[in-house]
Amino acid sequence: xxxxxxxxxxxxxxxPKTLAVEIIERLKHGTGKDxxxxxPHDWLQAVILVVRDxxxxxxxxxxxxxxxxxxxxxxxxxxxxxxxxxxxxTNLGLEGEINQALANIGVDLDILRELEPDAALGNxxxxxxxxxxxxxMASVGIPAYGYGIRYQHGLFRQEIRDGWQVELPEMWLSHGxxxxxxxxxxxxxxxxxxxxxxRGHDKTGVPTFRWKPSERMTAAAYDTPVxxxxxDHVNSLRLWSAQPIDPILLARFNAGDYxxxxxxxxxxxxxxxxxxxxxxxIAGQELRLRQEFFFSSASLQDILRRHGQLFHTFDxxxxxxxxxxxxxxxxxxxxxxxxxxxxxxxYDFARAWELTNGTFxxxxxxxxxxxxxxxxxxxIERLLPRHMQIIYQINAMVLKSARxxxxxxxxxxxxxxxxxxxxxxxxxGNLAFMGSHSVNGVSALHSxxxxxxxFADLNAVFPGRINxxxxxxxxxxxxxxxxxxxxxxxxGVVGDVDLMAETEALTGITGMADDAGFQSSxxxxxxxxxxxxxxxxxxxxxxxxxxxAIFDIQIKRIHEYKRQLLNLIETVxxxxxxxxxxxxxxxxxxxxxxxxxxxxxxxxxxxxxxANDIARVVxxxxxxxxxxxxxxxxxxxVSLAEVLVPAADLSEQIxxxxxxxxxxxxxxxxxxxxxxxxxxDGANVEIKDLVGDENIVIFGxxxxxxxxxxxIGRDPGEIIAASPELAQALRAIKDGAFSADDPSRYxxxxxxxxxxxxxxxxxDFDSYTAAQRRVDxxxxxxxxWNRMAILNTANVGWFSSDRTIRQYASDIWGVPTK
Ligand code: 26Q
Numbered sequence: 147x148x149x150x151x152x153x154x155x156x157x158x159x160x161x162p163k164t165l166a167v168e169i170i171e172r173l174k175h176g177t178g179k180d181x182x183x184x185x186p187h188d189w190l191q192a193v194i195l196v197v198r199d200x201x202x203x204x205x206x207x208x209x210x211x212x213x214x215x216x217x218x219x220x221x222x223x224x225x226x227x228x229x230x231x232x233x234x235x236t237n238l239g240l241e242g243e244i245n246q247a248l249a250n251i252g253v254d255l256d257i258l259r260e261l262e263p264d265a266a267l268g269n270x271x272x273x274x275x276x277x278x279x280x281x282x283m284a285s286v287g288i289p290a291y292g293y294g295i296r297y298q299h300g301l302f303r304q305e306i307r308d309g310w311q312v313e314l315p316e317m318w319l320s321h322g323x324x325x326x327x328x329x330x331x332x333x334x335x336x337x338x339x340x341x342x343x344x345r346g347h348d349k350t351g352v353p354t355f356r357w358k359p360s361e362r363m364t365a366a367a368y369d370t371p372v373x374x375x376x377x378d379h380v381n382s383l384r385l386w387s388a389q390p391i392d393p394i395l396l397a398r399f400n401a402g403d404y405x406x407x408x409x410x411x412x413x414x415x416x417x418x419x420x421x422x423x424x425x426x427x428i429a430g431q432e433l434r435l436r437q438e439f440f441f442s443s444a445s446l447q448d449i450l451r452r453h454g455q456l457f458h459t460f461d462x463x464x465x466x467x468x469x470x471x472x473x474x475x476x477x478x479x480x481x482x483x484x485x486x487x488x489x490x491x492x493y494d495f496a497r498a499w500e501l502t503n504g505t506f507x508x509x510x511x512x513x514x515x516x517x518x519x520x521x522x523x524x525x526i527e528r529l530l531p532r533h534m535q536i537i538y539q540i541n542a543m544v545l546k547s548a549r550x551x552x553x554x555x556x557x558x559x560x561x562x563x564x565x566x567x568x569x570x571x572x573x574x575g576n577l578a579f580m581g582s583h584s585v586n587g588v589s590a591l592h593s594x595x596x597x598x599x600x601f602a603d604l605n606a607v608f609p610g611r612i613n614x615x616x617x618x619x620x621x622x623x624x625x626x627x628x629x630x631x632x633x634x635x636x637x638g639v640v641g642d643v644d645l646m647a648e649t650e651a652l653t654g655i656t657g658m659a660d661d662a663g664f665q666s667s668x669x670x671x672x673x674x675x676x677x678x679x680x681x682x683x684x685x686x687x688x689x690x691x692x693x694x695a696i697f698d699i700q701i702k703r704i705h706e707y708k709r710q711l712l713n714l715i716e717t718v719x720x721x722x723x724x725x726x727x728x729x730x731x732x733x734x735x736x737x738x739x740x741x742x743x744x745x746x747x748x749x750x751x752x753x754x755x756x757a758n759d760i761a762r763v764v765x766x767x768x769x770x771x772x773x774x775x776x777x778x779x780x781x782x783x784v785s786l787a788e789v790l791v792p793a794a795d796l797s798e799q800i801x802x803x804x805x806x807x808x809x810x811x812x813x814x815x816x817x818x819x820x821x822x823x824x825x826x827d828g829a830n831v832e833i834k835d836l837v838g839d840e841n842i843v844i845f846g847x848x849x850x851x852x853x854x855x856x857x858i859g860r861d862p863g864e865i866i867a868a869s870p871e872l873a874q875a876l877r878a879i880k881d882g883a884f885s886a887d888d889p890s891r892y893x894x895x896x897x898x899x900x901x902x903x904x905x906x907x908x909x910d911f912d913s914y915t916a917a918q919r920r921v922d923x924x925x926x927x928x929x930x931w932n933r934m935a936i937l938n939t940a941n942v943g944w945f946s947s948d949r950t951i952r953q954y955a956s957d958i959w960g961v962p963t964k
Pocket of ligand 1: 270424425808828
C-alpha cells in the first residue's frame with residue numbers, strides 16, 4: 147500500500163455539458179487560445195486532448211490488471227494507423243456526446259476530422275494490417291504492445307503534375323502529435339559496428355564473447371494509446387525515435403569543428419527520418435538494415451527489461467512473451483534475442499535457442515522473389531559482427547541436424563541461412579523461419595503456396611510449422627466509422643446484437659436480400675456515399691461524375707502484378723467500342739483509380755501517367771459523355787480509402803493468380819456492399835467461398851494454370867493476335883492515341899506485354915472483358931445487383947480482424963481472449 151493507492155481517481159464524466167466545458171478549458175489552458183479567436187486546428191487539438199484524457203484512465207488500469215499475464219508483442223516496421231480521433235471516439239462510445247458538446251459550442255466535428263493528419267507510417271496492406279491487428283487485440287482483451295519506428299516522415303505525399311506522380315515529403319508531425327507520450331524513462335542504447343571480443347569461458351568451457359560497438363545511439367520511446375471496442379482495454383503502440391547519445395560532441399565543438407561536432411547527432415537522427423517507400427522490391431540500402439536492427443534491438447531490450455523486472459528469470463520467457471514478426475523486416479531480432487540471452491544473461495546456446503524459438507513467430511506476406519529480403523554477409527559483418535557470428539552458429543546447428551537426417555546437398559544449400567550463389571548473402575526469410583515456432587501465411591491459398599514454393603524445403607525439415615491465418619479488417623473503422631448509415635440499416639434488421647463484436651451476425655440480413663424495401667434503403671445509402679465521393683472528385687479534380695453510373699474502383703499500390711494495366715487496357719477497349727457505337731445502351735461507368743508507386747519503380751509511374759492520359763482523352767470526348775469517365779485520385783491514403791470504400795459498386799481485385807498474398811481492400815469493399823470482380827487469388831478465394839459463386843464475378847487463370855503456363859512458355863504475340871479487341875487497344879496506346887505530345891511514350895510498356903508479359907495481362911484479357919460485360923448485365927437488373935451487394939455485406943463478417951486475432955491467440959500465442 148502506498149499513499150498513491152488511497153488517492154481518489156474519479157472517472158471522468160462524459161455528458162455533453164461536461165465535455166463542452168472541458169473542451170473550452172483545454173483550449174484555453176492546453177493551447178493558450180481565446181475561444182473567440184480559436185481556429186479549427188485549435189479546436190481539434192482541444193477535442194483530442196479531452197478524448198485522450200478519457201483513454202488514459204482505462205490505459206493505466208489495463209496495464210496494471212494484466213501485469214502477470216502473457217503478453218503479445220507485434221514487431222512491425224509499419225503501422226498505417228491513419229487518423230485516430232474518430233477511432234477513439236467510436237470505441238469509447240462518445241460519438242453522440244462529443245457531437246452534441248461541439249454543437250453547443252458552435253463547432254462542426256466533421257470539419258475538425260478533416261484536419262487531423264493521417265499517420266501514414268506504412269506502405270500499404272502490411273502496415274494497415276498491423277493497425278487493424280492493434281485495434282483488434284485491444285478489442286478482444288489481449289495485453290499487447292506494437293513496436294515500430296516513429297518516422298519523422300511517413301510515406302511520401304503524392305501529387306499528380308501533368309499526369310506524372312511527384313513525391314513530396316510528408317509532414318504529419320508538423321503541428322505536434324497530441325496522441326503520443328514521450329517516455330523518457332524508456333530509452334535504450336543501440337550499437338553498430340565495432341568488434342567482438344573474447345571474454346572467457348562459461349561453466350562448461352564454451353568460449354564467451356562481448357560485442358564492443360564503435361557507434362552508439364539512443365532509442366527513445368513514444369507511446370500512443372490504442373483503444374479497443376467499448377474502451378475496456380487500451381494497449382500501447384510504442385514507436386522508437388533515434389537520438390544521439392551526445393547531441394554535441396563538446397570536445398570537437400570546442401576545437402572549432404562545428405560540423406564534426408554534430409556528426410553523431412545527424413547520423414542518429416537520419417535513422418528514423420523516413421519510411422522506405424518500396425513495397426514489393428528490395429533495394430538493399432544500409433540505412434534500411436540499420437532501421438531494422440535499431441527497432442528490433444530497442445524492442446527486445448524493452449521486452450526483456452519488463453520481463454526481468456516481473457519474473458527475475460528468463461527461463462519462462464515463452465510462457466509469458468509472444469513476439470510476432472510482421473514479415474522478415476524484424477528478422478534480425480532472432481539473432482539479437484540470442485545475443486542478449488547468451489552474452490548478457492549467460493544462457494548457453496542451446497537453451498537460448500529453445501527460448502528464442504518458443505517466443506518468436508513469423509508472418510510471411512509475399513512470395514515474390516524480388517521481395518524476399520537478404521543482406522550481404524559483408525554488410526552484416528561490418529554493422530553487426532556479433533550477430534553474424536550467431537547466424538553462422540544457428541546455421542551450423544540446423545544444417546548439421548539436417549545432414550544427419552540424410553538431406554541431399556542441394557536441399558541443404560537451399561535451406562541454408564547463407565545464399566552462396568554470387569555475393570554471399572543472409573536469407574532473412576530462412577532466419578525468421580528457423581527462429582520461430584510458427585510460420586504463417588495470410589490467406590489459405592498463400593499458405594498452401596508457401597509450402598509448395600519458397601518454403602518447400604524448410605517445410606519438409608520442420609513439418610507442421612507453416613500454418614494459415616487469413617487476414618482480416620477491423621469492422622469498427624471499415625464499417626461503423628466509414629459507413630455509419632449502412633451499419634444503422636443492418637442493425638435495424640439484426641436487432642439486439644453487437645455487430646462490432648460479433649460481426650458474423652451480419653448474416654442476419656440474408657433474409658432481406660430480396661426484400662424490395664430493404665433493397666431500396668441499401669441502394670439509397672450507397673447512392674449517398676457515391677454522391678459524397680462525387681463531391682470529393684469535383685473538389686479535388688474539377689471533374690463532374692454521375693453518381694448513377696457504376697462506380698468501379700481499383701485502389702492499392704501501383705504494381706505490375708496488381709495489374710492496373712489490365713484495367714486500363716480494358717478501359718481503352720470499352721472507350722473504343724462506345725465511340726464506334728455510341729447509340730447502343732451502354733451501362734455508364736466511372737472508373738476510379740488511386741495508389742502510389744514506389745519512387746524508383748519506373749513502370750509503375752508510367753502506369754500512373756497512362757491512367758491520367760487516358761482520363762484526359764476520355765473525359766473530354768463529347769461522343770462518350772457520361773457513359774465513361776476515368777479518374778485518378780491523387781495521394782491515396784487511409785482517409786481517402788474511408789471515402790472510396792463505401793462508395794464502390796465494383797471492387798477490382800485482378801492480380802495475376804498466385805501473386806497477391808491476401809489483399810485486405812477486397813474485404814473492406816465486400817463488407818460495404820461492393821461486388822468483386824477478381825481472379826482466384828489471395829483472399830478472393832475465401833470471399834467467393836463465403837458469398838457464393840453467384841455473388842462474385844470471377845475470371846482468369848488459376849494459380850495452377852499460371853504456373854503451368856509459365857513452365858511451358860507461351861507467346862503473348864499469339865494470344866494478342868487471337869484477340870482483336872486486345873490488339874486494337876494495345877495498338878492505340880502504343881501508337882500514341884493518348885499521348886499525342888509524346889507518341890512513343892508507351893512503346894516500351896506495351897512492347898513488354900507483346901514480348902514477355904510477365905504478369906499475363908494478355909492471357910487474362912478476354913476473360914476479363916467478358917466478366918466486365920457480365921457486370922453490366924447484372925447491374926442492369928437492379929434487383930439482382932442489390933441482392934448481390936446485400937449478400938456480400940451479409941456474408942463477410944468472418945473477415946473481422948477480431949476473428950484473425952483470436953486464431954493467432956489460440957493457435958500461435960497461447961493467450962486467452964474475451
Ligand atoms: C522491405 C525491405 C526494404 C524496403 C522495403 C521493404 C518492404 C516494405 C513494405 C517490403 C514489403 C512491404 C509491404 C508489403 C505488403 O504490404 N504486402 C501486403 O501485405 C498484405 C497484408 O498481409 C497482403 O494483404 C497483401 O497481399 C500484400 O501484398
